Amino acid sequence: MSQTETETETETVPDVATPTWEYDPAPEARELAHIRSSYGLFIDGEFVDPAGDGSFATIDPSTERHLAEVALAGGEDVDRAVAAARKAFGPWSAASGRDRGRYLFRLARLLAERAREFAVLESIDNGKPIRETRDIDVPTAAAHLFYHAGWADKLDWAGLGPQPRPLGVAGQVIPWNFPLLMLIWKIAPALACGNTVVIKPAETTPLSAMLFAELCQQAELPPGVVNIVTGAGETGAAIVSHGDVDKVAFTGSTAVGKAIQRELAGSGKRLTLELGGKAANVVFDDAPIDQAVEGIVDGIFFNQGHVCCAGSRLLVQENVHDLVVDKLKRRLETLRLGDPLDKNTDIGAINSAEQLERITSLVDIGEAEGGERWSPACELPSSGFWFAPTVFTGVGASSRIAVEEIFGPVLSVLTFRTPEEAVAKANNTPYGLSAGVWTEKGSRMFWMADRLEAGVVWANTFNRLDPTSPFGGYKESGFGREGGRHGLAAYLAAPALEG
């Protein structure tokens, strides 16, 4: 009898001796995203075939599975797109701000309504976790549309002089790290200000842009106001150098940004560039340490580190270096890497073989240069492009991993002794896009923010983006701002300011 009782007890009580709790897969429904076998170009409100018969494949970077064939736009296609944008510019710029705002509100609402579909598609095409596309990329994109919809009829009060005028046709080229969000960052202010656009998504992540084209049709946006042409670098170059483009906005690498600036010199085209970064995340000894550790994780492992404002250089005050690194490592052990569509995934796939190759080679260099490399125990899937979260300690300030933008989940840890040294080290980079400071002391926070040469300085947080807050760089991170009232200036001719 007692024997039986004991057995029953053992069966009914959960195994408490060695508790491990493996979360079962919780995949978001892949079929929410309808992926067509091939995509044309979106010109003048219609999906059209390109003039040539070129196309390229886009794949799922987490499995290397082929997703779709996408039209490769040539010069002739860009001509058509720019012509459509030019034709649409007249009526669009003449429309009342209230009417333009109405279209943007409609796009915002439609995007919010179809948020899950966009989130799934973005995760499949980009490799980033569904948790991020669902909670950050898509809602923030919708927020940008809502925000700029509100500006459309208030431009006279934007502080840019009386009756600011739109510039005309904007040629825009965006990167693969936030395909939808960057698309909206570019399109929303341009349209609110009365411009029309020709935009090229990145060649590895064109699908969410093509779904947005469907949204433009659904919103009955006048044809030609938004034109989306897909392709690689040459297509982008054709947009940038097109004679009838009035304004160029580019987000991407510093090398390409420089080339664009050289090309546009003397052309009279307006230009904004949002380029690379090598942001410092500065942790003082009086920081809220547990939240600073979260901020470090958000700073560099958010979106696999494919973030231009990523906090890739951790500057820790030397007396808490061991403490912070120890806690950081414990935290990284809990990160979940794997299927981007699993709702519990923290780290998704690297976007492309090319990017994986770049990360791998820079990490190898970091090791060769004497940095101490560490990664949590973490099994990488056998197919697809993956890179484990990596932390380098003992990194010299001149080490290439501490200087060059890696654009991957790789953190370099450096130390400092005094606030002056922290500022000097943080600013000692050709870039200047963002920075983070962690301290509970308000006066030190302001002292640091005043001295850091970065477009965004986050106080006790990192990688928080909001449409009301201008975003952009110093030095080789580019110029011009996106978001906020400042972002409007990039799409308006302001007579009072230009004289």
Place this chain on the structure above:
Amino acid sequence: MSLVLPGDVTDLTDATASDSALQRFLHGLPGVDQVGAEKRAATLATRSIKRGSKRWALDLAISMVDLTTLEGADTPGRIRSLCAKAVRPDPSDPQVPSAAAVCVYPDLVGTAVEAVGGSGVQVASVATAFPSGRSSLDIKLADTRDAVAAGADEIDMVIDRGAFLTGRYGQVLEEIVAVKEACGDAHLKVILETGELATYDNVRRASWLALAGGGDFVKTSTGKVSPASTLPVTLVMLEAVRDFAQLTGEIRGVKSAGGIRTAKDALRYLVLVNEVAGPEWLRPDRYRFGASSLLNDLLLQRTKQLTGVYADPDRVTID
């Protein structure tokens, strides 16, 4: 030894040697950034627990419930019914584990002890002038001894929030030490009443104070003050217990009490336990829920997982 605290604190003997040392130690703990702590808790709350991992967690949660009744209108009959429920939460299914404990007022401890018998379900008693703690130390100790003498396995004490908030940390510590002593072999849970502590910094300081004083568990709330337990408050307490274990090698527990009514809430708390403190805390002797109606929802969700359909809520007893 791995590092858990800034500065040169290597053990708590010096830190608790005097009032001023205690003040320095508690105020030297790293601050808690409210926005960051709440964001972390909110992010973890998005974890999606499915299938086998959900079934396992529901059973675990049932085994962690301190089934509680703390009403002036409590009767011996009600206590007996609650105890029967704790011992065998679902009489139709012997696979359902027992709850961890029943939690009652001191005068009903005897009834509860008799009712749970040798089932392994613990009897916890609130004590120390619960819930306000507004009484002399002598009364609090007598209250504790009374409950222990009646057979309580666990004592849930409240800290003196007035002393804590006016900075008389030494007094709070001495009370905890004295109550711990009065507990004898009974386990001590120290209720911080986080709803009255105002800041996460205070929650962290009170947690360390309770741990330094010998509390086997730190517990969020009495359930008599709103807000009671929240995810971020539990997060901060789990961090304290985790860091305390790293510093001293002693593993203590956390109890979240008040306002946790649904299985979904319970799973969110367990995710926090798993990812903040670590899987080694996923045991009833290291984490508890103080709740009354939660158990019924756990049972309903458990049935749903096994049968695929939601049972009529009247299939579970209202105690």
